[in-house]
Amino acid sequence: MKLLIIEDNESLLDSMKQFLQDEFEVEIATTGDDGLYMAQQDIYDIIILDVMLPEIDGFEILRHLRHDKIMTPVLFVTAKDSLEDRVKGLEIGGDDYIVKPFQADELKARIRASLRRSGSLTIDHTLRYRGIELFGKEKEINIDGKPLKLTIKQYELLEYLVQNSGHILTREQIFDRIWGFESDTTVAIVEVYIHHLRKKLEPFGYHKDIQNVRGIGYLLKEPTE
Structure with a gap:
């Protein structure tokens, strides 16, 4: 299964790629513009999306995708932990929300749960x-x-x-x-x-x-x- 990570923190990006690539084919983008372009190709099973990004933020990226009828599951990963931001992310079409710092196993579990809800993954894969x-x-x-x-x-x-x-x-x-x-x-x-x-x-x-x-x-x- 193919996963896109859009994240500008290179250290975190490298860490996520390392612990996810044993289970997924992982592609990355470090800016909002690059991430939006890649996501708009509609070739991914799930997108891991940071909120605070250079050029265009994660919320705006998701708005573009949903406007284009691209319904790829999106999991927000961000340092913002206010209720307002969590609600905003979900209301505009996000599927889940995880706050930095987080454990690798929790991120994997949330990814699998989002994929099961979307019908892309069964419990036994x-x-x-x-x-x-x-x-x-x-x-x-x-x-x-x-x-x-x-x-x-x-x-x-x-x-x-x-x-x-x-x-x-x-x-x-x-x-x-x-x-x-x-x-x-x-x-x-x-x-x-x-x-x-x-x-x-x-x-x-x-x-x-x-x-x-x-x-x-x-x-x-x-x-x-």
């Missing part, structure tokens, strides 16, 4: 779509009770499609999510991996569930025919 089960901790897949071997990128692609089943994902969203902004490849790689993933799913009859949306991207949905 399992994602399900029809007969497909993805076991997040082990990066293993069962289809109709039988194991399927995928590469890491193929697994991440299928995971992202399952998380967004019934919703169109653009090629750019898929590229940014799976390969990242700094990748030296191009968005054309998405079509290649979709082709390979369909081949892996074909023996189970699920290859037609990955549907082309002409000129836009892909949709994971049970075919009507």
